[in-house]
Amino acid sequence: MGQDDQIGQSQDSDLTSAASAFARLTAEDRRQENRLFWSEIGVGAVVASLVAAYLILM
């Protein structure tokens, strides 16, 4: 165990370059942030619709 063993693991991961691993991770996280942006728009739309319906019906 330990970091020496991980040298073996890192040899495997060398097949795909470290740079592309970084790009993949960052792209995944940017997608997540983008998803939150649209989720907020969605939540805002749902709540605004409910408020509008409430104000019309009351």
Place this chain on the structure above:
Amino acid sequence: MMELLAALCLIFVVLGTVPTLVSFAQFVMVGLHGIWNHYPKCADYTPRVAFVLPAWNEADVLGASIDSLMAIDYPAGAWRICVVDDASTDHTPEVMRDKMAQYPGSVFHLRREKGGQGKAHTLNHGIRAILDENWAEAVMIMDADVLFERLTLRRMVRHLADSAVGGVTAYVKEGSTPASLLSRFIAFEYITAQAAVRRAQNVIGALACMAGGAQLHSCENLRAIGGAIDTSTLAEDTYTTFKTQLAGRRVLIDANAIVWAEEPDSVTALWKQRLRWSRGNLQITAAFRHLWFTSGRLAALGGVPFGVLWFSAALMPLFMILGAVGLVGLYFLWAPWAEKAFAFFWSATFVIYLSETLFCFAIDPVASRKCWFQGVIFPGLVSVAMMAVAVSGVKVIGSTDRLSPGTWSWGDAAALLILAWTGLSTPAAWLVYRIDRAGAPKWLRNSLLVLVGYGPLLCAIAFAAIIAQLRKADLKWDKTIKSGKAKIQT
């Protein structure tokens, strides 16, 4: 005169909504993090990182933390673990001996023979040794019980590729297994307070606190702020965050970088921990008094948006009490206005509560699946009922214009209780704490907590902190006991 007093009460009601409105404004900014974030400035950067773990009697949790750190995905040989043992009297030295043998050259044990000065002193002992050695390019300050996911460090260090960034923190998630009602409340609180609010602070450009459980600094930054962290307050992590930003470097959260921690499992332990945090924040409010509302001359920390965020949280109990005083005052002065103000206050609160709760579920759907119920009842069943009453339009307040001493009824007493709830929830939450402290059975504590709410409990702790600071009560470092219940959850 009556009109003047009624106007004053109306102003109090509006002030009572300040924390809720500010919280809503923050949540609006969370979505903007999808557009304005630091990812475009990240690069494939893997500096040599030294983890510094302060440990005082942490034998139960240390082994798992070290194992999780040794299992991370990072270039071999580019990270080390330095455990600073604060003169532990348990089996910490034995655990360390085993771990150093298991991970030779990666795990180090620094022992202080005279301990008990608190976490900040312990951390400084390790930070000094790390900076003197000159091996590390970055230092991760953390707690002994914190568990790192495999990619957390990679997610954090990429931001340090931008030399304008001095520090990065992670999203600390509550990982107690099995989870309790209280730990689920904390899990939901962390979605709001960390995954949401700290993203919003990234957008503002000023972060209130890099969580002490995962605080990554470039060594350049640590040296620039004096090579040590503050030992004069109870919130050394917040102090370090402020100093970094005042020294001209950015700090930010990468909320996709996740660590897991065990949080208190009793209201009493939670009270002790949060009282320390709240008092620490009040100390920081005083220590940086020159900073507030200086229109951004002293970094974004001095800007109006951050000042409003900071003070609306620090003074939340006072705002809530003002709101209650306003509603009760109106009831005495002009009952129909009290009814309108009540409907406005709780309807606005309901819309914001609904928006924030739904958005929290979207921010962390995995955690929310486990703590959705605690999210729904976060303000307490009584407050949820208030919102329902306000939105449904049910009349709970009499329509008499003005009360006179001879016209009192039980209905008036009930109306006053309802109107004063925002203020009364604080002493009610304090009672829950006292009942828990007196050793009441868990079912009773949990039932009362559901009724009164976790939000009011936090408000009560903030109020207790204000009182303690005004009384100049003793400041001492009370360690939160960890039992090793935290697990990395996927």
